[in-house]
Amino acid sequence: MTTAPSKVTLHMVSSLDGFIARKDNDVSWIETPDTYDKGVTLTDEQITTFLEGIDCYVMGAKTYEHALALGWPYGNKPVVVLTRRPLKSARVNVTFYAGDLEKLVTERLKPTYKNIWVVGGAAIAKDFLRARLVDEIIVTVKSILLGEGLLFFDSIGVEQPLHLKDVTAYENGMVELWYEVRK
Secondary structure (H helix, E strand, O other): OOOOOOEEEEEEEEEOOOEEEOOOOOOHHHHOOOOOOOOEOOOHHHHHHHHHOOOEEEEEHHHHHHHHHHOOOOOOOOEEEEOOOOOOOOOOOEEEEOOOHHHHHHHHHOOOOOEEEEEEOHHHHHHHHHOOOOOEEEEEEEOOOOOOOEEOOOOOOOOOOEEEEEEEEEOOOOEEEEEEEOO
16 A cells, blocks of 8 residues: 655635735735635535645744734644744644755655645745745635735746646635646
């Protein structure tokens, strides 16, 4: 019996024009209502099952602080926060890291976890892409044009071919694009 290799998935919610936050880092636009009658509706059970399959989250300090302010949606899953700032956490599942990304992924994360999700922010996403540490990219596009803000993909500096694995349109108007990064 073979086991699937560990994978790093980069996930981000983006406006249609490619922004992940307003200039002031506000992401309340994600809650802008919309409906799509032909879209998929996920049940709470499906969402729970999906989230149980994620073994570890990686995020930047701003995303971490934002998640704390929102009520911490990551439960007790291990979370690695990439930061050079001195931060503290009362959560035993949160660790802070300021070293080499490749070393973090190859020596610490992949040997321990099978399904690693990088969830924010833009600088962290670009660093992972530049270092070619991403196996999959899932972009969930919200039906809104922000016009300006923090871009998800800008000046990555490397070309990476992708393979479209799946597309899902949801009842709330979001569209999920799931890509495999070709190595």
